[in-house]
Amino acid sequence: MKTFTIPVPTEFDFNLSLDFLKRSPREILHRCEETSVTKLLKVDHDAVLFNVQQQDRENLRIHVLNTKLTLSIKNTLEIYIRDWFDLDTDIKPFYTLSAKDKYMKNLVEKFYGYRIVGQPDLFESIIWAVLGQQINLSFAYTLKQRFVEQFGVKMIFNGIDYHLFPRPDVVALLNDDVLLPLQFSRQKSKYVVTISEAFASNEISKEKLAGLSLQNAKEKLMKIKGIGNWTANYALMKTFHYPDAFPLEDAGVHNAIKNLKRMKEKPTLDQVKTFYKKYRGWEAYATLYLWKSL
Template sequence: MKKSIPYLLKKDKVFQQIVDLYGEPTISTRPEGFESLCKLIIEQQVSLASAKACYLKMESFLGKVTPQNIIKTSDEDLRNNSVSKQKTVYLKELSKAIINKELDLETLSQKTEEQIKAELIAIKGIGNWTAEVYIMFCLQKEDVFPIGDIALQNTLKELFPITTKEEMITLSENWKPNRSLATYFFWHYYLKKRNREPLIY
């Protein structure tokens, strides 16, 4: 994906400004599969630091984060290990879909982004943001723009005279077919400006 940095630098001066301030962005990757999707569910609408702490506590309790281990663990035990009531439901729904072969994560990389997204959001608890970030991080698709991401929205509002999601989506058309890389630029700016580092666990 980094090979497309020169393309974006030519397309929009904002990317050169980010490089001048903070250097080139980190391209975050995660392995395909169940554990990565569980992490993204836990990361929904909470700080990355608290999500990491929650996941590691759950992982320590389960031994290994697998669909079978989540299904056989009581809701109470999951909640006692930092998983909210709502996210307990989501993790169990995902686990059931995997066990029942309603969702095959290993074959997603062979499908179109539209097919992948449709299969993922069919699972209760997986919305557009979770599906899109999975497609970016785990499948490394190059033209994803997760407009539901609050950090992305806030950064675009800081860097451009826009306020609505519609304006942001229209603006993103300029960065096709490299909107994933553009998003990594904006996340990089967001974190560096706030003296934070990318989340790794």
Template sequence: MPRTPRNRIAADKGGSPDARQAHASDSATFLIHPVLPFRLDLTVWALRRRPGNLIDQWDGETYRRVLIVDEMPFEITVAQNVNRSRAVRVTIHGKISDSRTKKAIRQAVENAFGMRVDLSSFYRFCARDSRLAPLVRRFEGLKPPRFFSVFDGLINGIACQQLSLSLGIQLLNRLAQNFGRPAPGGDPLAYTFPRPCDLAHCHPMELRRLGFNFRKARAIIEISQAIVEGKLNLEKCASLSDQEALQQLMELHGIGRWTAEYTLLRGMGRWHIFPEGDQGARNGLKRWLHLHGAFDTKREQRVLAAWEPFGGLIYFHMLMKGLDEAGHLALDP
């Protein structure tokens, strides 16, 4: 497992913003050359999951999100060149004080969109499988995305527990609108994902009013408090083995196996994990394979065993197949 770098995105502590703004520029643009094949549009959809996602915004050409780096909000836009290089252009809007900000955002974007992930072994594997080959060709260029922090992944998992994905994302939108920070310039439609320090002092009723049940509200607040108080380090958890990370996460209030595995896949980049008990992915798998009868966890695991160690990549392709069938993707018939 690759070493997880220190995450400066949405950090809880930082230097004086006023001091840093004294020598700040308002924007910066740079190019990233991803490992090919890479399609930004497909990877953005795998990250945002539903068109109603207000945190990860996409207009068909440009991805947009607000990040916090060392206590300062920045709006980023990401677009891919249509020329042969397929380079990705990233623009940062906000008071950029030094090169560390640009470096942190570059690293965050590369991680979030899997730009350094080489899927050549996966493509070779799928080319030999009559079922996987057409599915993977359909979405060639999709990279496995990950949330911008492990905390982001864990809270996403909690919000979506035992709900449809669309309803879970509505809860996350409300959480960002009420507890996130607005984009530089005060755009009312763009907010950061809340940090632990934004949620640690909430009262459960504040989250209940947004639509979270009491168990989810308690879990979000207690996890945030533990991080702020230094009792929990989720980024350090990302350096543990699968079993150790699962055990640590499942010791937290309100975290079961599905949420823990979802966090490992989407928050830590464990691309071999297909979250156990994900009903949407399981139903998609069953439809795609034209299976009949009960499709429980044991049967799901038997099916996935033939495709190890690529369970998480199959999971993302099931998501994309559903989005494609719903007409959200700009793909040829």
């Protein structure tokens, strides 16, 4: 047998997660079909290709495609997938808060079971946030596609290419000569290499941040040139699922609040902070549903 199941909470809608994963045709790190997603993951020293789909309302079905299903692979994939779809967060308290908010209530009813689709790899999470700075989402995916194709590992299975994100030690050796032709800005090129050097030297790692408070984790990340407040919050929200991590300055958040409240102008930072007050401790999920409203 190459399959196993993972139980899911009642407040989880796999199709909404799948919709998020389908948001760009240029996405290169997973491949979505109508009802499933296939992804390549490094497990120990092997690249394991696996497919995730809904088996029934209570379980996801995981199918390993390219190798035998060992206990080590099963355990690694289960941890990864539970993290990827944020299955271990009890979001009922957020739903209780949103039920009292006329602006958020309808969003939650419409997208019930929508969860943060995370990026369990902290390095990938931060680099993706940097790639997306000050450009539109479509071009950010183009940059990521070029970056992964050029410097990541590729596996061909049944005639289809699957990719792993480039390793920090590989990216740390790059420079402007190879990154600028991919249409990286000079600043983005320097930031990507500097951040990669920090990971390659173990100055920063997922393990070193695990268990820290949000503030302490942010401080450690922001010591590295190229990681500002928005990037740190985004990565901590997507990789560690800190419920109170959220990018306050995010333009999408401001637009969503403006639309929901039918404001003539974008809200000020103080107005954004006021909106979030009722969601203290659940800012990440408030942000998720605001983004979804767009």
